[in-house]
Amino acid sequence: MGFSRAARDELARIMPERRCCQLAELAGLAYIDGNLTSQGYEVIVGQAAAARMAFRLLKQLYQPYMEIRVRRRVRFSKHNVYTIRIPNQPRLHRIVGSLRGVHQRYTRKRWGKPCCRKAFLRGVYICRGSLTNPKKNYHLEIVTDSFQQAAVVQSLMETLDLSPGVVQRKKHVALYFKDGEQISKLLNLLGGHTAVLNLENVRVVKGMRNQVNRLVNCETANMDKTLEAAFRQVENIKLIKANGRFGSLPPDLKEMANLRLKFPYASLKELGQLLDPPLSKSGVNHRFRKLDAIAEKIRKEKAE
Ligand SMILES: [Zn+2]
Known part of the structure; x- marks a missing residue:
């Protein structure tokens, strides 16, 4: 399994203990990929792990009636697209209200507790994050759909001592890290401890290689x-x-x-x-x- 998918799957296995964090994580998952339509509320994601997590959190928090659909996207890529829909039902108003409440607070930079901030970030990462195999190079990125979304996630990260770069792609605005230490810090903060260990192993090996090079230079x-x-x-x-x-x-x-x-x-x-x-x-x-x-x-x- 790829490094990126392993990290995402690991993060998607974490179920926050507190209700405040469960809501924050769900809000993170729905931040970019959630939408209210005439038929109800939908979270549409490209990652099985994200779909699983959204389903589990919704069930844990609200026990709504849900529909889940998997579609194979043929035209652009072979990735599946997962839709979790909460059709119109009495409790829909409350669910949408809670999610919007979190989104609005974060947009106004009212961050609240660190535990919830981390959970929100984990939700965003599970949907939109990816990690390059560190043996190649250090690169972690989170793809958002707009500068506004990117700015909110960036500011949130800054409250946790993380400083991502921002780059505009064709249709997206990506936040990225190129520093092994920052990537390690972020994964650790999100609770991806196995991913951190794997990353650190690579970092140690790379570090030793640098040290050997230094020794050789010194000997020369x-x-x-x-x-x-x-x-x-x-x-x-x-x-x-x-x-x-x-x-x-x-x-x-x-x-x-x-x-x-x-x-x-x-x-x-x-x-x-x-x-x-x-x-x-x-x-x-x-x-x-x-x-x-x-x-x-x-x-x-x-x-x-
Ligand atoms: Zn919390």
Whole structure:
């Protein structure tokens, strides 16, 4: 199953405990896809999970008489279209009134309790949200039908410390996130804990890959330094030889210098291991500092 569908199905399995949140979630589901017609109230959605959730919430809250229809859309895509209709009946007025009440409050930015805000957002997400497989890239989006709807959802998200981007498509206005941390935060807030775990796993693997890259870069930098030092040492030894001072060097320095000329790319540690008996890295370094000092002295003499 795809990442997006798995996340949606997970969210659609959550039944809020409190009645306030149940109504808020239903209002979220109906926010964009709910309509009052002459025949009653209809919620028309393209996701089975959304249809299931709307049905369950309506049953839980109002026990209305409902009709459910599944239609296979042929012309544009092969997705099914689900219609949940509450035909005209005595309790319809109350249901529509409650849903509109929530929609109006949110439009006026009277947000109410965080528990309900999250439930509303979950309802919107189940209908209109999608998630790209994070292995490809981080992208979560919620598609609305107008700037006004997008603005309400965006403001609601901002009250929960989420900051989505907004983009206009042909017929839609989408809210989106491209930041793994924000996506994780949103899914967590909606209660999609398995989705968060899956996302975090990918994030950890990606993070480790970045870290490995950093280590490799770091090693390259160290390597450059090592090579630079070796190059300077070779230059110094050549200078000592060219000025006829090599013969008068103490045997340990001579040995060191010859080894360096023989292995110009070896590290200090490797050079130390080539000696008999082996010498520590700091011992090797000490000898090279002596050689460097001699070369430096020659340079000064020549400059005078
Ligand atoms: Zn609540």
